[in-house]
Amino acid sequence: MTRDDLFNINAGIVKGLCEAIAKHCPKALVNMISNPVNSTVPIAAEIFKKAGTYDPKRLFGVTTLDVVRAKTFYAGKAMVPVAEVNVPVVGGHAGITILPLFSQATPKANLSDEELTALTKRTQDGGTEVVEAKAGKGSATLSMAYAGAIFADACLKGLNGVPDVIECSFVQSTVTELPFFASKVRLGKNGVEEVLGLGPLSDYEKEGLEKLKPELLSSIEKGIKFATQ
Ligand SMILES: NC(=O)C1=CN([C@@H]2O[C@H](COP(=O)(O)OP(=O)(O)OC[C@H]3O[C@@H](n4cnc5c(N)ncnc54)[C@H](O)[C@@H]3O)[C@@H](O)[C@H]2O)C=CC1
Ligand SMILES: O=C([O-])CC(=O)C(=O)O
Structure with missing residues (x-):
């Protein structure tokens, strides 16, 4: 299984978690470990943008x-x-x-x-x-x-x-x-x-x-x- 194969499972999980972050702790520094990081960080950014809480200074892919x-x-x-x-x-x-x-x-x-x-x-x-x-x-x-x-x-x-x-x-x-x-x-x-x-x-x-x-x-x-x- 590659990190990309994880997309189908993890994209949805990350989306749900980010919606919860936007609602409950919009100022948190988010350290994204879930793979594929190359996609899950952009997913998080879009979810935060939708919620009006996106701050690029607070979103990190952990490499x-x-x-x-x-x-x-x-x-x-x-x-x-x-x-x-x-x-x-x-x-x-x-x-x-x-x-x-x-x-x-x-x-x-x-x-x-x-x-x-x-x-x-x-x-x-x-x-x-x-x-x-x-x-x-x-x-x-x-x-x-x-x-x-x-x-x-x-x-x-x-x-x-x-x-x-x-x-x-x-x-x-x-x-x-x-x-x-x-x-x-x-x-x-x-x-x-x-x-x-x-x-x-x-x-x-x-x-x-x-x-x-x-x-x-x-x-x-x-x-x-x-x-x-
Ligand atoms: N950025 C990085 O350097 C690295 C990232 N990873 C990524 O970290 C993630 C976890 O890896 P492992 O711990 O090895 O996997 P794992 O399969 O051992 O653990 C995943 C955990 O997530 C839980 N889980 C499943 N669905 C969930 C949901 N909807 N909400 C909350 N929790 C849920 C499972 O019950 C399980 O305990 C994977 O996405 C993996 O690819 C792993 C190694 C390095
Ligand atoms: O390859 C994976 O899925 C786990 C990972 O990100 C790593 O160990 O760097």
Whole structure:
């Protein structure tokens, strides 16, 4: 089962939950974990728009697990402590739409193009690997909980005025021509303080960025269509 196969079940669940959020806690920061995130975030935006409560600063697709995976796999290859690693992951949260920017990874490591390609693929397929291994018994439950906790904690730090809280997230965006996109986001008292740009990309990452756009756009449009029809 892919994240997209989950659309038929989860789109309706997300719609119902978002209608309830709009009614009962319209000012909440919404951290959307339910898949396919590339579609469920646009669904949520449309439901909130219908209810007159949409605030793009308060709606987040949780892509932290992609960052956790990118950091873990990079640390293993670069032989550096994972706690010291930083890797931005941009795009979306499914397959090739997940684009880890290993060219910006710190600490720097001298990895070959083949190694970087393998790390990218491993990060993109990490979720599917777990779903297939669990064979119908769910997904990456514990690592998702870990990633969700990191992101929720970052949102709370932002709300509490801690400066320079930055996490990657799938949000309404003008970083590319797509209406939603994951990139680094500065979190603050109102949710999104600033959506940060992509920074310099390697040729491989530039290629990955162009390749992911049609798939990501189609998932976004599928969500919007579901919520507006
Ligand atoms: N954004 C991310 O990084 C990740 C997202 N996910 C997504 O998180 C979601 C949950 O994954 P798992 O915990 O592995 O699935 P699961 O199948 O183990 O748990 C789903 C839970 O939702 C409950 N549920 C079903 N219908 C409901 C409804 N109408 N209202 C409220 N609750 C309902 C079920 O009873 C069950 O306890 C999935 O959409 C999965 O694809 C999973 C891993 C990572
Ligand atoms: O692939 C899935 O359905 C679960 C998921 O999002 C992940 O583990 O990243």
